[in-house]
Amino acid sequence: MKPSTQAKLWYAQRISAMVLALCVLVHLVTILYAIKSGLSASAILSRTQGNAAFAAFYGLFVVAVAIHAPIGLARVVEEWLGWRGRSLGIVMLALAALLTAMGARAVWGLYGG
Amino acid sequence: MQTLAVRIWRGGADGDFQRYDVPRRDSQTVLDVVTHVQRVIDPTLSYRFSCRVGMCGSCAMTVNGVARWTCRTHVSKVAVNDTLELAPLSNLPIVKDLTTDMTVFFDKWASARGQFKGDKTRADDFANVVPETPARKAADAAIECIGCGVCYASCDTVSWRPDYLGPAALNRAWSLVNDVRDTAQNERLRAIADDAGCHACHTHTSCAERCPKSLSPTAGISGLKKLSARAAIRGELD
Ligand code: HEM
Ligand code: SF4
Ligand code: SF4
Numbered sequence: 001m002k003p004s005t006q007a008k009l010w011y012a013q014r015i016s017a018m019v020l021a022l023c024v025l026v027h028l029v030t031i032l033y034a035i036k037s038g039l040s041a042s043a044i045l046s047r048t049q050g051n052a053a054f055a056a057f058y059g060l061f062v063v064a065v066a067i068h069a070p071i072g073l074a075r076v077v078e079e080w081l082g083w084r085g086r087s088l089g090i091v092m093l094a095l096a097a098l099l100t101a102m103g104a105r106a107v108w109g110l111y112g113g
Numbered sequence: 114m115q116t117l118a119v120r121i122w123r124g125g126a127d128g129d130f131q132r133y134d135v136p137r138r139d140s141q142t143v144l145d146v147v148t149h150v151q152r153v154i155d156p157t158l159s160y161r162f163s164c165r166v167g168m169c170g171s172c173a174m175t176v177n178g179v180a181r182w183t184c185r186t187h188v189s190k191v192a193v194n195d196t197l198e199l200a201p202l203s204n205l206p207i208v209k210d211l212t213t214d215m216t217v218f219f220d221k222w223a224s225a226r227g228q229f230k231g232d233k234t235r236a237d238d239f240a241n242v243v244p245e246t247p248a249r250k251a252a253d254a255a256i257e258c259i260g261c262g263v264c265y266a267s268c269d270t271v272s273w274r275p276d277y278l279g280p281a282a283l284n285r286a287w288s289l290v291n292d293v294r295d296t297a298q299n300e301r302l303r304a305i306a307d308d309a310g311c312h313a314c315h316t317h318t319s320c321a322e323r324c325p326k327s328l329s330p331t332a333g334i335s336g337l338k339k340l341s342a343r344a345a346i347r348g349e350l351d
């Protein structure tokens with residue numbers, strides 16, 4: 001891989017890691033709140049459906065995962081399988097697309113229903 | 114007299130450990146032990162040393178499983194129940210006994226653009242480098258490397274992917290990247306920023322933990338990651 005691409009990917013992973021750290025924190029607080037106040041599944045759904053801030057937050061979470069995980073996994077695959085180059089890039093792009101699709105589906109399930 | 118039971122690697126990659134009994138002495142270093150074996154017991158034992166005071170970097174070996182400089186490692190610090198196991202450094206081909214072939218190790222310094230490149234001649238005045246600047250402080254923190262290979266032998270990433278440039282070469286690159294007189298900076302960043310360069314490092318810090326000069330290649334490598342990312346975003350690495 002070109003050094004400039006490699007360096008940019010590292011940067012993307014570093015930034016997305018920061019976003020993930022923040023998202024995980026907010027997510028945990030949200031779960032704790034929901035459990036502490038004994039909200040039922042339907043009570044949770046009634047709060048999330050149509051809530052743009054909620055959808056935006058979890059949308060960001062999904063995007064960060066879709067960026068972060070494939071870059072890190074590519075590093076592991078390069079090291080352990082000796083597989084690198086364009087074909088690996090394509091598979092990791094596919095993984096990013098899959099993660100985005102799965103995440104988007106989950107977010108839509110709570111927001112749109 | 115108290116004796117040490119010393120197991121020393123003999124032969125090449127398919128060699129084996131052989132046992133020697135060495136008299137225990139006060140303030141004895143691991144290198145003293147090896148020297149006793151070679152001078153008194155078996156003159157065919159091969160090993161490297163030169164300065165004996167921690168400056169040349171030639172005496173590194175694996176001592177009870179851990180890479181160390183042997184001239185400045187006291188037996189009292191590392192012997193377990195008066196036994197020592199001495200092997201050549203890991204991650205390098207064995208020549209014979211305790212000597213390894215360091216060619217790849219030093220070739221990687223060259224690949225990481227470990228050479229200084231300036232644009233001044235002897236007709237020019239001295240460069241003024243202010244010691245308190247952040248760049249010079251970073252260079253100073255990395256500059257005392259003696260090229261012993263302890264970090265390289267201790268790095269799991271080198272074991273897993275042998276094309277990885279490794280901590281010593283990258284530490285060298287980091288000291289030059291922070292040298293304001295050097296004129297080959299983007300070339301150097303291009304050389305170290307690919308997937309076998311700084312981006313292969315997982316920040317295990319084994320190198321920093323084992324370096325006998327207490328340097329931190331890990332810190333330099335993370336600095337290289339940041340610098341090369343910045344240069345890439347500015348388009349300087351294309
Ligand atoms: C959940 C929140 C997560 C956080 C806060 C997080 C944080 C980090 C950080 C800080 C790094 C170092 C990046 C750098 O060098 O700047 C990293 C690297 C990495 N992450 Fe994550 N991560 C998270 C989730 C994940 C997930 C879900 C995966 C994969 C399934 C993953 C796989 C990796 C891999 C493989 C690396 C590369 C490690 C290396 O090259 O040494 N991470 N992560
Ligand atoms: S910090 Fe990097 S260079 Fe040092 S031992 Fe770990 S992987 Fe190797
Ligand atoms: S960085 Fe430390 S361990 Fe590595 S070669 Fe230099 S002095 Fe030896």
Ligand code: FES
Pocket residue numbers: 162163164165166167168169170171172173182183184185
């Ligand atoms: S003999 Fe020179 S550093 Fe040990």
